[in-house]
Amino acid sequence: MSDIKLDDLVSLAKRRGFIFPGSSVYGGLSGMWDYGPLGVKLKDNLVQMWKDFFVSSRDDMFMVDAAIIMNKKVWQASGHVDTFNDPLVECKKCHNRFRADKVDLSYCAVCGEKNSFTDSRNFNLMFSTSIGPVGDGVGEVTVDRKLLEKKLRETEDELINLKSDNESQVYLRPETAQGIFTNFKNVIDSFYPDIPFGIAQHGKAFRNEISPRDFIFRSREFEQLEIEYFVKPENWQEKFDMWVGLIRQWFEIIGLKKDMITEKEIDEKERAHYSKKTIDFEFDFPIGKEELMGLAYRTDFDLKNIENHSKKSMEYKPKDGSSSYIPHVIEPSFGVERFILAVLSSSYKTDTINGETRVFLDLPFKLAPLKAIVGPLVKNKKEIMDLSLKVFKELKSIVPDIMWDENSNIGKRYRRADEVGTPFCITIDFQSLDDDSVTIRHRNTTEQSRMNYKEAAEYIKKQYLNVN
Numbered sequence: 527m528s529d530i531k532l533d534d535l536v537s538l539a540k541r542r543g544f545i546f547p548g549s550s551v552y553g554g555l556s557g558m559w560d561y562g563p564l565g566v567k568l569k570d571n572l573v574q575m576w577k578d579f580f581v582s583s584r585d586d587m588f589m590v591d592a593a594i595i596m597n598k599k600v601w602q603a604s605g606h607v608d609t610f611n612d613p614l615v616e617c618k619k620c621h622n623r624f625r626a627d628k629v630d631l632s633y634c635a636v637c638g639e640k641n642s643f644t645d646s647r648n649f650n651l652m653f654s655t656s657i658g659p660v661g662d663g664v665g666e667v668t669v670d671r672k673l674l675e676k677k678l679r680e681t682e683d684e685l686i687n688l689k690s691d692n693e694s695q696v697y698l699r700p701e702t703a704q705g706i707f708t709n710f711k712n713v714i715d716s717f718y719p720d721i722p723f724g725i726a727q728h729g730k731a732f733r734n735e736i737s738p739r740d741f742i743f744r745s746r747e748f749e750q751l752e753i754e755y756f757v758k759p760e761n762w763q764e765k766f767d768m769w770v771g772l773i774r775q776w777f778e779i780i781g782l783k784k785d786m787i788t789e790k791e792i793d794e795k796e797r798a799h800y801s802k803k804t805i806d807f808e809f810d811f812p813i814g815k816e817e818l819m820g821l822a823y824r825t826d827f828d829l830k831n832i833e834n835h836s837k838k839s840m841e842y843k844p845k846d847g848s849s850s851y852i853p854h855v856i857e858p859s860f861g862v863e864r865f866i867l868a869v870l871s872s873s874y875k876t877d878t879i880n881g882e883t884r885v886f887l888d889l890p891f892k893l894a895p896l897k898a899i900v901g902p903l904v905k906n907k908k909e910i911m912d913l914s915l916k917v918f919k920e921l922k923s924i925v926p927d928i929m930w931d932e933n934s935n936i937g938k939r940y941r942r943a944d945e946v947g948t949p950f951c952i953t954i955d956f957q958s959l960d961d962d963s964v965t966i967r968h969r970n971t972t973e974q975s976r977m978n979y980k981e982a983a984e985y986i987k988k989q990y991l992n993v994n
């Protein structure tokens with residue numbers, strides 16, 4: 527287990543503008559998180575690196591960006607309406623609800639009551655909403671919440687898994703994968719790629735998790751990066767192994783320590799019924815060893831389902847004239863939030879500088895939200911301020927993710943920069959006025975070197991362009 531405390535990460539993330547509890551000004555909303563300025567940058571960098579590595583640098587990958595709300599038939603065909611459930615229990619005393627497979631059922635952790643739980647029942651995790659001008663409009667509905675909750679409990683069995691036949695009912699997608707499968711034929715028809723090829727999608731997914739917990743690890747709104755890689759049925763094993771190799775490379779690129787990752791092959795009994803092989807990549811999170819991402823061989827399950835439900839052929843016609851067939855699929859599925867948490871856990875370090883404990887994020891250059899901070903040694907000398915601003919502007923035109931910082935003393939600035947993983951701090955001092963040189967301080971070693979400010983800009987630019 528990681529020796530980093532989750533609370534330290536949550537506190538750093540909030541204090542330094544990475545991630546805030548969602549709707550915090552109104553008391554929050556469970557399972558929802560907002561990204562602040564540095565969180566947006568970190569997330570963007572992660573997603574961009576993912577796209578560069580898995581999509582842009584390859585010639586067998588395509589991206590789609592499907593609508594979040596899809597025809598309800600998508601979720602009926604995929605099995606989500608019937609089976610995307612978690613087991614739910616409710617304490618008969620305090621009425622708090624829990625995921626039955628995640629709690630000790632001998633007593634209620636909230637009110638302490640022993641053996642107080644209802645029988646477990648299936649709770650569908652999809653968020654339902656309606657589309658089009660139906661009902662009275664959200665703003666006009668007035669309900670007595672307490673009465674509604676009581677009624678809900680009374681008629682639990684019917685209500686929990688209500689499967690409405692209402693035409694206007696739709697779901698927020700619980701995964702991005704189905705937006706890929708439903709566009710399989712569109713991509714074939716417009717690009718006619720050779721097999722194997724993959725379709726990737728990045729976007730939001732929503733799950734009404736019974737117990738959202740552990741910071742962003744289990745959220746109700748999160749982002750996925752998913753790929754469906756279409757292969758000839760007889761080649762699945764070879765391509766599955768290829769994906770294991772690519773995923774291992776990806777972990778290295780984003781700086782996840784090897785010894786924090788476990789590859790767990792899932793037993794047949796525990797695997798989704800459509801999967802012939804699944805590997806969960808687990809990470810030593812501060813909360814313990816938990817799933818970071820998954821890799822599954824899904825056979826032709828999804829495309830066949832779509833064919834059956836839509837009555838449209840999902841066959842691939844090889845260019846060499848051989849018989850058409852439904853491709854099989856290897857699916858690597860990455861969760862952005864879990865990667866952010868893994869990256870923070872893996873890069874969070876402390877050391878002692880001049881007798882003081884220092885926290886720094888040892889982020890790879892490309893992931894770091896800020897590449898450098900620039901500032902004057904002192905604020906009260908006009909020439910130094912003028913030169914500092916000039917250096918800042920020139921640097922920023924070359925490497926955009928650079929921040930100006932003139933607040934507090936230089937030591938505190940360095941600590942702030944370290945804490946958000948900024949690789950370099952550039953300071954303009956008295957000597958700079960004589961020879962245009964600046965100091966450039968390195969985050970991990972805290973060592974400083976002196977160079978001409980144009981050289982410093984080139985140095986950082988080189989990192990920007992060359993470092994993976």
Ligand code: ATP
Pocket residue numbers: 733735742743744745746748750817818819820859860861862863864
């Ligand atoms: P778990 O068993 O942890 O609930 P899962 O097996 O249901 O996860 P998948 O359906 O395989 O997850 O989803 C693919 C990936 O999406 C996961 O590996 C994870 O990275 C991410 N993910 C799934 N659910 C959540 C969530 N509630 N919050 C954040 N990320 C999630």
